Amino acid sequence: MTLEPSSHPGQLSPETVVVAAGRPAREHDAAVNPPIVLSSTYVGTGKVVDGDRAYGRYSNPTWDPLEDALAELEGASLPALVFSSGLAAASAALSLIPAGGVLVMPRHSYQGALVMAQELADKGLFTLRIVDIANNDGVIAALTGAGEKAADMLWLESPTNPMLEVADIRVLCRSAKAVGAVVVTDNTFSTPLVQKPLELGSDIVLHSVTKYLAGHSDVILGALITSDEDLRHKLLHHRSIHGGIAGPFEAWLALRGLRTLALRVERAQANALVLAQRLDVHDGVERVLFPGLESDPGHERAEAQMQGFGSILCVEVAGGEAAANALVGALRLWTPATSLGGVESLIERRRRHANEPESVPVNLLRLSVGIENVEDLWNDLAQALDAAAR
Ligand SMILES: Cc1ncc(COP(=O)(O)O)c(C=O)c1O
Numbered sequence: 001m002t003l004e005p006s007s008h009p010g011q012l013s014p015e016t017v018v019v020a021a022g023r024p025a026r027e028h029d030a031a032v033n034p035p036i037v038l039s040s041t042y043v044g045t046g047k048v049v050d051g052d053r054a055y056g057r058y059s060n061p062t063w064d065p066l067e068d069a070l071a072e073l074e075g076a077s078l079p080a081l082v083f084s085s086g087l088a089a090a091s092a093a094l095s096l097i098p099a100g101g102v103l104v105m106p107r108h109s110y111q112g113a114l115v116m117a118q119e120l121a122d123k124g125l126f127t128l129r130i131v132d133i134a135n136n137d138g139v140i141a142a143l144t145g146a147g148e149k150a151a152d153m154l155w156l157e158s159p160t161n162p163m164l165e166v167a168d169i170r171v172l173c174r175s176a177k178a179v180g181a182v183v184v185t186d187n188t189f190s191t192p193l194v195q196k197p198l199e200l201g202s203d204i205v206l207h208s209v210t211k212y213l214a215g216h217s218d219v220i221l222g223a224l225i226t227s228d229e230d231l232r233h234k235l236l237h238h239r240s241i242h243g244g245i246a247g248p249f250e251a252w253l254a255l256r257g258l259r260t261l262a263l264r265v266e267r268a269q270a271n272a273l274v275l276a277q278r279l280d281v282h283d284g285v286e287r288v289l290f291p292g293l294e295s296d297p298g299h300e301r302a303e304a305q306m307q308g309f310g311s312i313l314c315v316e317v318a319g320g321e322a323a324a325n326a327l328v329g330a331l332r333l334w335t336p337a338t339s340l341g342g343v344e345s346l347i348e349r350r351r352r353h354a355n356e357p358e359s360v361p362v363n364l365l366r367l368s369v370g371i372e373n374v375e376d377l378w379n380d381l382a383q384a385l386d387a388a389a390r
Helices: 014-020 062-072 086-096 109-122 136-144 169-178 229-240 248-258 261-280 299-305 320-330 374-390
Strands: 079-084 099-108 127-131 153-157 184-188 204-208 222-226 285-289 311-319 344-349 364-368
Touching: 014 062, 014 261, 062 079, 062 222, 062 248, 079 086, 079 229, 086 184, 086 204, 086 229, 099 109, 099 136, 109 127, 109 153, 127 136, 136 169, 153 169, 169 184, 184 285, 204 374, 222 229, 261 285, 261 311, 261 374, 285 364, 311 320, 320 364, 320 374
Parallel strands: 099 127, 099 153, 153 184, 184 204
Antiparallel strands: 079 222, 204 222, 285 311, 311 364, 344 364
């Protein structure tokens, strides 16, 4: 028996899409969830044509429901492409820059993406122009080239990791388009529930699915999403040939995690706002970076292009690097660890990583606020701030 179909494109709110997208056909006795398909190859005899699964590096049925769900959430007309990690996705995106081309990139992009771009530029594959992404005039000058070659790609990350600068996505996408540059927006911090870069003019959206989308700190996975057939074709080709593919188990876990994205994001954002406000008036904190605070330089832009302010915040701890380390060491509930976007609250001093740019202060702690009770989170921070001040 076949029931009414479960597809309803464009009719459902994102909170429902995360639950309903990518479900198997609603047939009597069918599984409610898509299965994990473990096969490295597929039966076939004739000529292999476009769309055939053929081999496990080209396609896997376990990717499909996740790719459909991510496309629907980001408002794309074509299925997403999942990759083995966020950086594998970044590598595919950077491969779109023609030899001798120009990439414009925020100085506080995720450091892994920055290192990758810098290394490719050092090999002479393209020219890298590093910009303060919050400064429209500076970015536009880098795009047009001011007498030099115009840009081929604009990399956006907003808010940036870890300085939480907010880019004027609409304006910068228009300027990029005017010079023919492809725009890639890393939407990892915001998730499609909070920010929709394709609607704001971006050509491609990148996710470290590892973070909020999967949501439980147990998966490494990435994704690219676009409505442009030519770009998607090139990115798919890159994935198939370079082999940065998702494992079926990771793809399955990510879709499972995605089901609760709306609840997790809502709770984590609410927690982050409360903590940011309290930290902002605490003597042990010199500065809070969080676009949700009215005093934050990115607040107005964030309000104009985001629905909420995300749940990453940074603090500069009074007393410098030693006090920041002491604070982290005194925490009992918060886990000292890199990464972000899981259900559990994580904290780290970003400059402990050798590659972190020197413009990131040594006393800066990045907090990935989870979904625990906010008073428990606050009490732990407050006692650790006291301990660090002693
Ligand atoms: C904003 C952002 N983009 C991309 C990445 C890279 O993702 P992955 O670790 O899944 O390769 C990260 C990882 O921390 C990130 O924070």
